[in-house]
Amino acid sequence: MIDRIRNNQLGQLTLANILEKVREPGVLFWGIGFPILMAIGLGLAFTRKPEILRYVALIAADTGSYSIILKDDKLGNTTFRLEKMPWEEAMVQLKRGHVNVAVTAEDSGYRYHFDPLNPDAQLTYMKLSPVLNRISPSELQHQPAGSEGERPEYEEDLSATTGVEVDALTVTGTRYIDFLIPGMIAMGVMFSCLWGLGYGIIDTRSKKLLRRMIATPMKRSNYLVAMITVRFGMNVIEAALLFLFAWLAFGITIQGNIPALLVLFLAGNIAFSGIGIFLACHTSKTEIGNAFINVISMPMMVLSGIFFSYHNFPDWAIPIIKPLPLTMLADGIRSIFIEGAGFAQTAVLSLIMTVTGIVFFTVGLKLFKWH
Amino acid sequence: MSSSFAIEVRNVFKSFKTVRAVRGVDLTILPGQFVALLGPNGAGKTTLVEMIEGIQKPDRGEIRILGMPWKGHQKELRQIIGLSLQETRYIEKLTAWETLRLFGSFFGLGIERVEEVLQLVGLEEKRKAFTINLSGGQRQRLALGIALINHPRILLLDEPTTGLDPNARREIWEILRDLRKSSDISMILTTHYMEEAQQLCEQIVIIDEGRILREGTLDQLLGEDPSLKNLDDLFTSLTGRWLHD
Ligand SMILES: Nc1ncnc2c1ncn2[C@@H]1O[C@H](COP(=O)(O)OP(=O)(O)OP(=O)(O)O)[C@@H](O)[C@H]1O
Ligand SMILES: [Mg+2]
Numbered sequence: 001m002i003d004r005i006r007n008n009q010l011g012q013l014t015l016a017n018i019l020e021k022v023r024e025p026g027v028l029f030w031g032i033g034f035p036i037l038m039a040i041g042l043g044l045a046f047t048r049k050p051e052i053l054r055y056v057a058l059i060a061a062d063t064g065s066y067s068i069i070l071k072d073d074k075l076g077n078t079t080f081r082l083e084k085m086p087w088e089e090a091m092v093q094l095k096r097g098h099v100n101v102a103v104t105a106e107d108s109g110y111r112y113h114f115d116p117l118n119p120d121a122q123l124t125y126m127k128l129s130p131v132l133n134r135i136s137p138s139e140l141q142h143q144p145a146g147s148e149g150e151r152p153e154y155e156e157d158l159s160a161t162t163g164v165e166v167d168a169l170t171v172t173g174t175r176y177i178d179f180l181i182p183g184m185i186a187m188g189v190m191f192s193c194l195w196g197l198g199y200g201i202i203d204t205r206s207k208k209l210l211r212r213m214i215a216t217p218m219k220r221s222n223y224l225v226a227m228i229t230v231r232f233g234m235n236v237i238e239a240a241l242l243f244l245f246a247w248l249a250f251g252i253t254i255q256g257n258i259p260a261l262l263v264l265f266l267a268g269n270i271a272f273s274g275i276g277i278f279l280a281c282h283t284s285k286t287e288i289g290n291a292f293i294n295v296i297s298m299p300m301m302v303l304s305g306i307f308f309s310y311h312n313f314p315d316w317a318i319p320i321i322k323p324l325p326l327t328m329l330a331d332g333i334r335s336i337f338i339e340g341a342g343f344a345q346t347a348v349l350s351l352i353m354t355v356t357g358i359v360f361f362t363v364g365l366k367l368f369k370w371h
Numbered sequence: 372m373s374s375s376f377a378i379e380v381r382n383v384f385k386s387f388k389t390v391r392a393v394r395g396v397d398l399t400i401l402p403g404q405f406v407a408l409l410g411p412n413g414a415g416k417t418t419l420v421e422m423i424e425g426i427q428k429p430d431r432g433e434i435r436i437l438g439m440p441w442k443g444h445q446k447e448l449r450q451i452i453g454l455s456l457q458e459t460r461y462i463e464k465l466t467a468w469e470t471l472r473l474f475g476s477f478f479g480l481g482i483e484r485v486e487e488v489l490q491l492v493g494l495e496e497k498r499k500a501f502t503i504n505l506s507g508g509q510r511q512r513l514a515l516g517i518a519l520i521n522h523p524r525i526l527l528l529d530e531p532t533t534g535l536d537p538n539a540r541r542e543i544w545e546i547l548r549d550l551r552k553s554s555d556i557s558m559i560l561t562t563h564y565m566e567e568a569q570q571l572c573e574q575i576v577i578i579d580e581g582r583i584l585r586e587g588t589l590d591q592l593l594g595e596d597p598s599l600k601n602l603d604d605l606f607t608s609l610t611g612r613w614l615h616d
Pocket of ligand 1: 387388390391392410411412413414415416417418419457
């Protein structure tokens with residue numbers, strides 16, 4: 001009896017799968033290290049910094065720089081460093097993204113040059129222009145420019161000058177990182193299934209190992225079941241580690257219903273496992289697998305609101321974006337994480353993803369080329 | 372029609388789109404017989420052997436193993452056949468031992484058999500080596516070990532020694548010769564090397580462009596024409612080409 005279990009096909013296939021994964025350092029890095037690094041990078045980049053430094057080009061023949069500091073105890077201080085440079089140099093710096101606004105000081109006033117479609121440049125312009133309006137161009141031009149590190153020439157306390165009250169929200173769930181982490185969990189499931197399952201199967205086929213294995217009494221279902229279960233287990237671990245990190249580093253919590261989250265996560269895995277099997281059903285060329293995966297994942301990466309809300313896309317695109325599996329999974333996880341949603345809000349998403357997965361799986365299996 | 376043949380191939384054809392890979396092959400192999408399929412690249416050896424292995428389906432013709440056609444006998448046949456494909460890359464980060472363990476489990480066999488096979492193919496010292504780190508010869512011996520793990524009655528080896536140096540090749544020949552002495556296993560092996568065919572197999576089948584050109588024992592094949600010194604000469608006299616370069 002014990003031998004029956006130890007010599008069991010499914011058990012050995014599962015074990016072989018696990019060993020193959022844990023012995024591949026790249027798998028651990030891309031599955032666990034990389035998402036965490038990305039969360040750190042993006043989390044830090046978009047978390048409010050106490051001091052914001054913005055570089056602005058001031059068109060002039062000589063060199064030097066002025067600093068203008070806007071004090072603001074609610075939103076954080078902003079320092080504008082006006083760097084004197086000739087026009088050509090300013091254009092180069094604009095292209096490089098070092099500055100996003102160039103200013104020319106004329107006797108009649110200031111002239112601003114920037115890309116109006118760039119919200120960051122707009123912000124610089126809007127914050128800087130009221131301050132500059134109080135400094136006459138001739139004053140600015142004839143002041144000897146301080147060298148870097150010197151005391152600023154101008155300082156202005158925004159909290160005192162504006163009559164408008166600003167309340168900085170600190171409620172959890174409104175920060176960028178709160179938006180980002182659920183999206184990254186969803187993205188992790190997608191990539192893991194497409195690469196781990198889809199590419200893994202194609203690779204096995206291209207090595208002729210699949211052909212070799214089915215020339216034994218191995219049950220084909222055992223092979224697929226082992227692949228899918230190991231993949232699911234790894235996805236659970238990856239997601240749990242990413243969440244653990246986000247909880248420790250950024251204090252992220254789950255506001256909604258946890259069983260609903262688990263069901264949703266399972267449904268997302270079913271959807272992407274089905275897609276993974278489907279994309280791997282026929283080809284034995286890993287390059288083609290690679291291309292399939294990019295074609296499937298890249299549009300969703302951009303459209304599905306992983307890094308920024310898809311509401312930035314035009315209205316007509318939204319009905320196309322919403323039914324994408326990655327959108328459904330990311331939206332679902334996000335609603336449970338930050339909006340406190342439960343089964344009532346996510347059951348339909350889970351159901352649609354499950355059905356999607358089963359459809360792809362069934363078709364994939366019909367077309368599946370074992371040798 | 373119970374059969375006294377280990378393998379029967381009757382009038383088998385197989386094409387891929389425009390390529391007629393196998394064009395009407397008849398071949399019978401007796402129990403305990405070792406048969407070599409000798410032919411140049413593209414002769415149709417792999418296609419023929421894979422049809423016998425039940426991996427590919429013939430377009431036409433019949434194949435029986437121990438009297439059983441593939442249709443309806445998948446289960447029994449998979450149990451009694453051992454095979455190695457022309458080129459298989461195993462799971463890279465699995466050791467030789469683990470790879471045998473995995474394939475053993477497909478037959479419900481345990482670690483005792485893994486140990487026996489490791490010894491049989493002389494890989495005891497490499498049991499802990501990942502398959503990716505095995506040399507070409509060791510990898511071929513692992514493939515042979517996998518082919519033998521289920522005590523097959525029918526052994527089908529597709530170019531088991533291609534790419535190996537003479538020593539590594541001879542090691543594999545030794546294993547096969549011992550096997551022949553100690554069991555009544557039947558074998559087909561494909562090869563480009565006439566020496567391999569001569570050394571291991573009593574029956575030699577020369578195949579080219581999907582057809583059998585000649586078959587028989589070495590003496591029969593060479594006896595036809597006193598000017599022929601070896602199988603290479605025979606092949607050249609039959610086709611005007613060289614068997615291998
Ligand atoms: N899956 C396939 N699709 C298309 N053509 C194929 C396929 N398999 C084999 N062929 C063609 O069939 C012919 C016979 O191929 P096969 O692999 O059986 O030759 P072989 O004798 O094993 O050659 P080699 O010594 O190079 O292994 C070749 O022309 C080959 O290109
Ligand atoms: Mg071949």
